[in-house]
Structure formats: C-alpha cells, structure tokens
Amino acid sequence: MNSFIIRGDICYSADKNHLITKENSYLICENGVCAGVFDMIPDRYADLPVHDHSGMLVMPGMVDLHIHAPQYAYRGLGMDRELLDWLNTYAFPEESKYGDLVYADNAYTIFANAIRSSATTRLCVFGTLHRTATELLMDKLENIGVVSYVGKVNMDRNSPDTLREASAQTSLADTERFIKETQEKYKNTYPIITPRFIPSCTDELTKGLGMLSKQYHIPVQTHLSENPGEVAWVKELCPWAENYGEAYNRFGLFGKPEKAVMAHCVYSDEKEIARMKENGVFIAHCPASNTNVASGIAPVRKYLEADMNIGLGSDVAGGHSESMFTAMVDALQVSRLYWRLVDQGQKPLNVGEVFYMATKGGGAFFGKVGSFEEGYEFDAVVIDDSLLPHPQELTLQERLERSIYLAGDVKALKAKYCRGIEIMRN
Ligand code: GUN
Ligand code: FE
Helix, strand or coil: CCCEEEEEEEEEEEECCEEEEEEEEEEEEECCEEEEEECCCCHHHCCCCEEEEEEEEEEECEEEEEEEHHHHHHCCCCCCCCHHHHHHHHHHHHHHHHHCHHHHHHHHHHHHHHHHCCCEEEEEEECCCCHHHHHHHHHHHHHHCCEEEEECEECCCCCCHHHCCCCHHHHHHHHHHHHHHHCCCCCCEEECEEECCHHHCCHHHHHHHHHHHHHHCCCEEEEECCCHHHHHHHHHHCCCCCCHHHHHHCCCCCCCCCCEEEEECCCCCHHHHHHHHHHCCEEEECHHHHHHCCCCCCCHHHHHHCCCEEEECCCECCECCCCHHHHHHHHHHHHHHHHHHHCCCCCCCCHHHHHHHHHHHHHHHHCCCCCCCCCCECCEEEECHHHCCCCCCCCHHHHHHHHHHHHHHHCCEEEEEECCEEEEEC
16 A cells, blocks of 8 residues: 655755755655655565656755745735735735635635645645634645644734634634544545734733644744844843744744744844754744845754754745745745855855755654655655756756756656655646
8 A cells, every 4th residue: 555666866855955866766655754765676575566756866855944825915016025015915915805715615716726836845835713614724735745744823913803812812713623623524634723923922922822723732833033123122022032932932822832834034143043942943934034034044054053843934925936946946045145144154055955944954843754764654755857958967866956946947857756656746
C-alpha cells in the first residue's frame, strides 16, 4: 500500500549546510514513508512499481508556513500601502465578504485549485473569522490531498464592524466549536489557533485562546514584529509586555505548551529572539510580503546561525504569489540587499539555505517532513527542467538552482506526491 519507486535526479537537504544531489537514482516510498535514495533498486524492493521520471528533478514537496486563503482573491493588487493601512484598505474589506458562503465557495475553489497546481504539499493557512467558511476551506484543502493546518481567525478589537467578533467570549465559544468540529474530521487537515495579531485581540481573548490551545493540544499561528508602526502599537496596547512576543508568551501562545509559527519576525529584539529559541518557535520568513508592504528585511542569517526553527511563507496576499520557488528567490534577493544596505557582517543566503527553509526547515513544523532521509513522510515534486534548454553541461546542483529561479516561468511541475499518494500529474 503506497509503496513504489521514483526514478530521477534527486535533490534534498540533509541540513541547512548540506544539499544532497544524486543523479539517475531511485527514491523508495514504503507505506507512505521514505525508505531512502539508492543508486540501484535494492533486491527487497525489486517488485515495487517504478514511476520513471528519468532526466527530471525530484525534490521534497514545498512547505508554505504562512498564507492567507481569503486574500488570494486580490493577490497582485493594492501593493501601495504600509501594513496597517493596507489591512484597513484591502485585507479587512475583502475578508468581510466571507460571511457569504456563496462568495467563499467560489473564492476558496480558486484558491484550492491554485494550491493543487503548485509545488506546495504542506501549508499553514489563515481563513477568516467566519467558522463556516473556514470549514468549507478545510473541505477543499482535504480534497486536493495536501496536508494543512487551517485557522479560524480571532479578532475582537481594532477592526471594522463587518470584521470583528462581538466579544472575547463569543470568539472563544466559536473557536471551541471549530476545534471540536474539525479536530478529527479529516485525514490531512487540522485546526490551528489563529489570533490575527495582538492589535486585533484583547487580552481576554488571547488568554482564552492559550487555554484552548493547551486543553485541545492545538498549535498556534500568528504574526510577530512585522512592521515598525505595528510594533509601536503593541507596546501601547500591552504596556505590561517587555516585547511583542511576550504578549503571546504570557498566555501560552508562543511555542509552549504547543508549537507555534510566527510570521515575519523582522523587528524582534534580542530578548524576543532568545524566547523564540528557548520555546522552539517557528519563524515564517515572508520576503515578498515584507517587500510589498514595505515592512523591511528579516535578519535571517542571524536566525540560521542561532539554529532556530525557520521556514518560508508566501504570505499571500501581502506576498503576491503562492509559489514557493518565488519565495526562495525572494529570500535570496532580499538577503543580498540586507548585506549591501544594512549589515555587511551578515552574509547573504545561498541556494542550499533557501531550499532547506522551503523544505526541511518549514517541514519540521509538520514532523518528519521535507527531506528524503529514511523515515520522512513521502512528499515529493517532479520538475521537468528540459523545458529550460541550455547548451553547456550543468551539474545537478546547477540545474536545481536554475529551476528555483525559472521553473515557474515554464510550468515545469510534472507531478506531486503527498504522504505517499500521487496527488497531481501534468
Ligand atoms: N498582520 C495582521 N494581519 C495581517 C495580514 O493579513 N497580513 C500580514 N502580512 N500581516 C498581518
Ligand atoms: Fe500574514
């Protein structure tokens, strides 16, 4: 059951400093789990069917640690404002529409189709504050075979009447119902506690969400230290917290007792970083969003050197594209600007590092995910880079590098597997 072999040119990360490339090799999937990469098919696997992707790149499925499904509708629009103004002008009016299930059904069908056609196999997704629409989104993600954490968003202050819950109590009651209805409903889709960010949540709400996370063992996703105006506002709203992260940590929403993913971390101070490291908080680095809404550049080199948990997020629609290939390129490019313009002591990222973040780094949020080492869940994508002809000899690592930059341009994605099941073929 779910056992087969993929033949192809195989690329994966052992760790952030070790990118492994094996030409014309065999990747074994045994009961949905990776059994290793071999030069020849071992005798004990001789009877398994072979999916022959010879000449193509085979790599782990991509992990998007941060994306807003309802914002997909206006991706590529409204990139002319800073975060807080951008939220009020574009995000909140669009998200207000998801009380209408006909609109939500249409929009989430478009979103799910886009994810199906992408190289993403795992994702952490924001819905809206609307429970029913968010459950509809979960049905659609389950149907396309990817593995996802999906959050009903919580917000009980500082937003328009059309996008604000009546009170902390109603928000908490609705969230508890959401958890009960979805926690065991799906094979591949799970609920996640999703306070939008501190400015949208009263202390009473944040505290109650911490209790729900602990009671039902549900992980947490939210935003952290994204933009200077936002960070200053959090200081005003929570004068008792020594930094933004502490406003989550006080209520058990910062990696302990349950795991947490924090998007952005552009302006985290040393104490906040130390707490993230201590608690094993995952950082979702979202370079496109940080550029589009003029937030800044996260000090990713520092996070990597400190061996923190870090992956990439598309952050659609702050980010304009759901492609994790685009996210990898954006991470490379902003790291060069950071080195040139901000701190020449912080070396730019390299291809192996961004590939690691898009696969094994983010994958760790889901368990043993994002690599082809033995025991990893079998998520893979196949890229036909013969669509990018070249006259010269290239190593496999060079072909991977070029594909990261260019594969999206030529729609080179040929097949996608998640948990040992082929979920897409082109
Ligand atoms: N902070 C609070 N909400 C949002 C959002 O929707 N997008 C981004 N990028 N940051 C946020
Ligand atoms: Fe976001």
